[in-house]
Amino acid sequence: MADEMLRLEGVRKTFGGAEVLHGIDLTVRRGEVVAILGPSGSGKTTLLRCANFLERADAGVLELGGERYDLARATKREMAAVRRRTAFVFQNYNLFRNRTVLGNVTEGLVVARKMPKAQAEDIARRCLARVGMADRADAYPAQLSGGQQQRVAIARAMATDPEIIYFDEPTSALDPELTVEVLGSMRQLAEDGMTMLVVTHEMSFAKNVADRVVFMEDGAVVASAPAHEFFDHPANDRVRTFLNTIADR
């Protein structure tokens, strides 16, 4: 399909003899926001990490913008190529602790993409402005709140103009108020047409921002549906049980 941005096929991963991903298939279209929901330990984060080679899958294929990569056997060069075309936002931000806010955003441009510093800083300042962090450009990560750090991480992800951004539970480490500001930045990114694959526990985000919801359990995709349909007409009992549990909280 022409508008396919990302396709994962048959992703398998075993940790210490236990298979945590049983051959996952997943597709994300260009400009689509896909939320991956599911209970803890269902393999959501592992899937995301395999898609960016942070974990080495035992089997599976990644197709990114029409180019195919073997997840189990990709070379260093191929892994670097995939990573330059994607971006990753971590649960605990992982900002470079020895770089300022500005330096965090320019690092990937200047070092990995050999962009002139002035041009990189221009882009960085624009991205920081979009997440409301332009005035803290000279601060170090340790001087920022969790929410601020995560917004900088989002700016860092945007700056490299990726074809898709992976989000790994981006708000799980945050207080409710701080969650709101991060989700705001993500919503804006979605409205700008960014392709996003988001592992999350935020039902409101999945419901209101995501185009499609993928539900995972025990290393398998149990349901995949447009967001409104997923919530309004649960595909099966397992999804219904999950939604009820969430609703009871």
Added chain:
Amino acid sequence: MSDRVAEILLDSFSKILIPGLTATIPLALISFAIALVIAIAVALVQYAKVPVLTQIARFYIWIVRGTPLLVQLYVVFYGLPDFGIVLDPFPTAIIVFSINTGAYSAETIRGALESVPAGQLEAGYCVGMSYMQIMRRILLPQALRAAFPPLSNELIALVKDTSLAANITVLEMLMATQQIVSRTYEALPLYLEVAAIYLLFSTVLTWLQGIGEKRLASFGMERG
């Protein structure tokens, strides 16, 4: 204190201090600089788990940490001539101190590298950087910052350990003191005097360490 002792102390002060400035300090600083290069290389090899080189690194650390520094000095200075390798005392001391401090500092730096969260490396990969770029620009600077206090310790220890070089005829502070003692027989005041000069050197280094730590703290990173 008798006038005679006071006079000896006064007279000997510059005779001890000058070898301190021309031998003890250069010996310590040059050795420490070389030791740091060795230590970073040995730490990186182990951190990256490079096969064979890691085993060589562990062997090196095992030997150096498991044998006395004085014995190492003797082996190189009195032992190597049997193989036709004859070195002057000062270069011998530099080589042995570098290798010795390099082994200890390698463990310090390796520990500091391993204390940098794995997420820093992952974040570097995800913005497209190579392992070497991440190591040089992200991991190593953070590790060296964490290693700064223990490395300062090692430098101060090295300044005092240079006194062992007197045993292989390097004319440093302790040797200079011993020569004066053998002439004047005033052991206690003179050894206390040289001790005070070592203390002075260590105090200056401790003070410099404080300044260095303040500088590094201005990166706004949490201490620890």
